[in-house]
Amino acid sequence: MRLAALVSGGKDSLYAMYLAMQTGHDVRYIISFISENPDSYMFHVPNAGLVKKQAELIGIKHFEISTKGVKEEELADIEKVLKKILPEIDGVVTGAVASNYQKIRIDAICKNLGLQSIAPLWGRNDADMLREIVNNGFEIMIVAVAAPPLDESWLGCVIDEERINELAFLNKKYGISAMGEGGEFETLVIDCPMFKKSLVVKGEKYWNDRIKHGVFVVRDLNVIEK
DSSP: OEEEEEOOSSHHHHHHHHHHHHTTOEEEEEEEEEESOTTOSSOOOTTGGGHHHHHHHHTOEEEEEEEOOOTTHHHHHHHHHHHHTGGGOSEEEOOOSSOHHHHHHHHHHHHHHTOEEEOTTTTOOSHHHHHHHHHTTOEEEEEEEOSTTOOGGGTTOBOOHHHHHHHHHHHHHHOOOTTOTTSSEEEEEEEOTTOSSEEEEEEEEEEETTTTEEEEEEEEEEEEOO
């Protein structure tokens, strides 16, 4: 099918897009949203503006949509952009993993527009899923944390086997999602098989010790040959 991919810049959406392409689908468009609401119900917020560069490295046309991030009204923003490209697509691929809130709403939008809703990661909310993504060549940086005992040391780190094992342990002990699906952490893909070049990022950590929440904000972005 001809697809549009809803991409946040993080591991879930880009890996879902990768799997769709691997199974023969033609991803025609990458769509990302810049939300004014840091607590958006639908959209990933940290460093979402970098999707533009990711799309450039993949070589797929990109739409960046601004949204107020108002609950439920966000859905109209999604539907509006999909209507513009409706004659050119047959479906939408998303990185939905375990959020019924998001998946139900995307499914409803697709049904209303006569599109297929594809979610290759749905139901795979565990460390093995994260390990699969990394083993398939995705280099993933953690750019936000919001669940103790995750702390400032996780900000800006690249997920490796040691980090995956630690997340698996925290899942068993505290119930923290190893995929960060409960908002425990957010990610940025800095390299993957779809990228023609790799991203190199530098930034600053902002940590609020009172609420045990922090973000890594990218300030400098470069690309290097693989």
